[in-house]
Amino acid sequence: xxxxxxxxxxxxxxxxxxxxxxxxxxxxxxxxxxxxxxxxxxxxxxxxxxxxxxxxxxxxxxxxxxxxxxxxxxxxxxxxxxxxxxxxxxxxxxxxxxxxxxxxxxxxxxxxxxxxxxxxxxxxxxxxxxxxxxxxxxxxxxxxxxxxxxxxxxxxxxxxxxxxxxxxxxxxxxxxxxxxxxxxxxxxxxxxxxxxxxxxxxxxxxxxxxxxxxxxxxxxxxxxxxxxxxxxxxxxxxxxxxxxxxxxxxxxxxxxxxxxxxxxxxxxxxxxxxxx
Amino acid sequence: xxxxxxxxxxxxxxxxxxxxxxxxxxxxxxxxxxxxxxxxxxxxxxxxxxxxxxxxxxxxxxxxxxxxxxxxxxxxxxxxxxxxxxxxxxxxxxxxxxxxxxxxxxxxxxxxxxxxxxxxxxxxxxxxxxxxxxxxxxxxxxxxxxxxxxxxxxxxxxxxxxxxxxxxxxxxxxxxxxxxxxxxxxxxxxxxxxxxxxxxxxxxxxxxxxxxxxxxxxxxxxxxxxxxxxxxxxxxxxxxxxxxxxxxxxxxxxxxxxxxxxxxxxxxxxxxxxxxxxxxxxxxxxxxxxxxxxxxxxxxxxxxxxxxxxxxxx
Numbered sequence: 001x002x003x004x005x006x007x008x009x010x011x012x013x014x015x016x017x018x019x020x021x022x023x024x025x026x027x028x029x030x031x032x033x034x035x036x037x038x039x040x041x042x043x044x045x046x047x048x049x050x051x052x053x054x055x056x057x058x059x060x061x062x063x064x065x066x067x068x069x070x071x072x073x074x075x076x077x078x079x080x081x082x083x084x085x086x087x088x089x090x091x092x093x094x095x096x097x098x099x100x101x102x103x104x105x106x107x108x109x110x111x112x113x114x115x116x117x118x119x120x121x122x123x124x125x126x127x128x129x130x131x132x133x134x135x136x137x138x139x140x141x142x143x144x145x146x147x148x149x150x151x152x153x154x155x156x157x158x159x160x161x162x163x164x165x166x167x168x169x170x171x172x173x174x175x176x177x178x179x180x181x182x183x184x185x186x187x188x189x190x191x192x193x194x195x196x197x198x199x200x201x202x203x204x205x206x207x208x209x210x211x212x213x214x215x216x217x218x219x220x221x222x223x224x225x226x227x228x229x230x231x232x233x234x235x236x237x238x239x240x241x242x243x244x245x246x247x248x249x250x251x252x253x254x255x256x257x258x259x260x261x262x263x264x265x266x267x268x269x270x271x272x273x274x275x276x
Numbered sequence: 277x278x279x280x281x282x283x284x285x286x287x288x289x290x291x292x293x294x295x296x297x298x299x300x301x302x303x304x305x306x307x308x309x310x311x312x313x314x315x316x317x318x319x320x321x322x323x324x325x326x327x328x329x330x331x332x333x334x335x336x337x338x339x340x341x342x343x344x345x346x347x348x349x350x351x352x353x354x355x356x357x358x359x360x361x362x363x364x365x366x367x368x369x370x371x372x373x374x375x376x377x378x379x380x381x382x383x384x385x386x387x388x389x390x391x392x393x394x395x396x397x398x399x400x401x402x403x404x405x406x407x408x409x410x411x412x413x414x415x416x417x418x419x420x421x422x423x424x425x426x427x428x429x430x431x432x433x434x435x436x437x438x439x440x441x442x443x444x445x446x447x448x449x450x451x452x453x454x455x456x457x458x459x460x461x462x463x464x465x466x467x468x469x470x471x472x473x474x475x476x477x478x479x480x481x482x483x484x485x486x487x488x489x490x491x492x493x494x495x496x497x498x499x500x501x502x503x504x505x506x507x508x509x510x511x512x513x514x515x516x517x518x519x520x521x522x523x524x525x526x527x528x529x530x531x532x533x534x535x536x537x538x539x540x541x542x543x544x545x546x547x548x549x550x551x552x553x554x555x556x557x558x559x560x561x562x563x564x565x566x567x568x569x570x571x572x573x574x575x576x577x578x579x580x581x582x583x584x585x586x587x588x589x590x
Binding site for chain 2: 002046049081082083084089092093094096097100101103104105108109110111112113114115117118119121122124125126127128129130131132133134135136139142145146149150152153154168169170171172173174175204206257258259260261
């Protein structure tokens with residue numbers, strides 16, 4: 001079975017600003033609120049023009065790379081969001097409806113789906129390839145598959161970020177997302193680094209399945225958010241990182257890729273019985 | 277469509293995937309919906325179309341229309357979208373995820389791009405003139421194009437081969453290309469390396485050549501470092517305009533046609549080529565045997581993709 005290692009994680013939401021807070025929250029049931037978001041890895045000139053969606057993505061990508069102690073310069077990236085930056089869509093459509101000549105050039109170049117990766121590449125001085133994808137409700141699953149295939153086929157690390165903002169009223173029909181969430185994961189070719197949180201075997205199966213359930217306490221807030229699907233994977237990874245449980249991550253998770261296909265992940269620790 | 281039915285029947289619907297490149301998806305419909313929101317700020321009934329107002333809208337339609345049951349994904353990286361679908365599809369097939377992929381590139385005219393590019397002062401008031409010294413901006417177009425990429429051993433009669441691709445980032449600016457074309461060079465060189473070819477092996481390059489002040493000169497600087505002097509190079513955007521997310525697909529199809537017919541398109545509206553171009557640009561249509569051809573697509577955020585195609589079997 002084709003495999004990759006997860007060597008870094010980054011998360012941001014209004015319930016948890018990073019991985020440590022996410023793990024504490026899972027254990028305690030207590031979540032922090034209203035975390036600030038101002039990643040200074042984005043140079044000041046770009047940060048002035050960077051929308052919240054960019055800051056969210058860059059924040060979790062940076063967290064994941066730092067955890068893995070990976071220099072992002074040569075790391076390819078995959079960004080996924082079902083709707084893109086909904087604040088910008090909403091703002092631009094309102095402007096176009098009334099005074100189209102007032103569309104701002106900065107807002108326009110920020111409206112491209114790959115904008116977060118543009119800012120990331122500038123901040124990191126990275127010429128590595130970058131792709132931005134979507135598949136509506138299946139965005140998280142297809143992005144995990146795309147990042148896994150890239151990592152395996154190119155034998156190179158891939159930085160995955162899956163995120164969604166909260167939906168403005170007019171766009172709720174396509175995406176009832178109440179709380180913004182960004183999840184970053186660093187996929188590294190299996191066995192090439194000692195900083196391995198989990199080893200993951202992946203396949204695609206021609207079946208129709210239900211979504212895995214989200215951690216209790218977060219399900220209400222994130223079940224409408226397409227990127228919320230990632231929380232099921234994070235919960236499995238968190239099994240390992242908590243010293244209290246002393247257990248390794250393991251499990252099988254299946255995510256629908258569409259009506260007829262699913263992504264199957266077999267998750268285990270890289271070295272059975274060893275807790276890095 | 278009937279071709280797709282044949283393909284899904286022969287290979288099995290689960291062995292066929294879909295990859296659609298688009299920059300604005302169905303935003304034109306969303307724009308219109310916003311002119312008719314109800315008093316509470318919600319969309320009114322004719323516009324309540326949950327499958328339309330999101331980035332994967334054309335992809336959702338294609339999957340439903342063709343019955344494709346393998347993985348389906350939209351790639352949206354501005355003006356490189358329609359090219360990147362080929363690179364991703366080839367990787368899916370190489371991995372064994374699927375045996376064939378329907379790749380598409382689609383973008384329609386919409387006010388977001390018309391007013392957006394205008395706000396950046398990137399639009400010409402006349403039909404665009406790629407590589408011409410009088411060029412003063414792009415002409416925005418719309419297009420849709422599709423191709424089927426299939427595992428070679430399952431397509432014995434195919435005329436064309438996808439030889440390789442190169443993707444990179446400029447890491448410079450969101451809407452201005454790297455001044456030395458660094459990302460473009462990386463993309464072209466990687467595409468050649470992946471195709472096991474040298475620059476001299478390329479008979480024709482369809483350039484990104486948008487007729488923006490910034491792109492064209494820089495692109496020739498990059499090109500000169502990647503291909504030989506015998507390589508013909510042109511931009512076809514004088515005919516089609518810049519079709520944004522569809523450009524990569526449209527221009528891949530143009531390149532496939534040049535391989536098939538031996539007709540290399542010139543650069544329409546380039547009557548007075550810029551003096552300081554770093555590589556000669558073909559002005560007029562030319563007949564030449566094209567065995568291997570390359571195409572460039574560069575998007576906002578400094579997102580670059582280069583594709584190489586060849587005549588099958590040589």
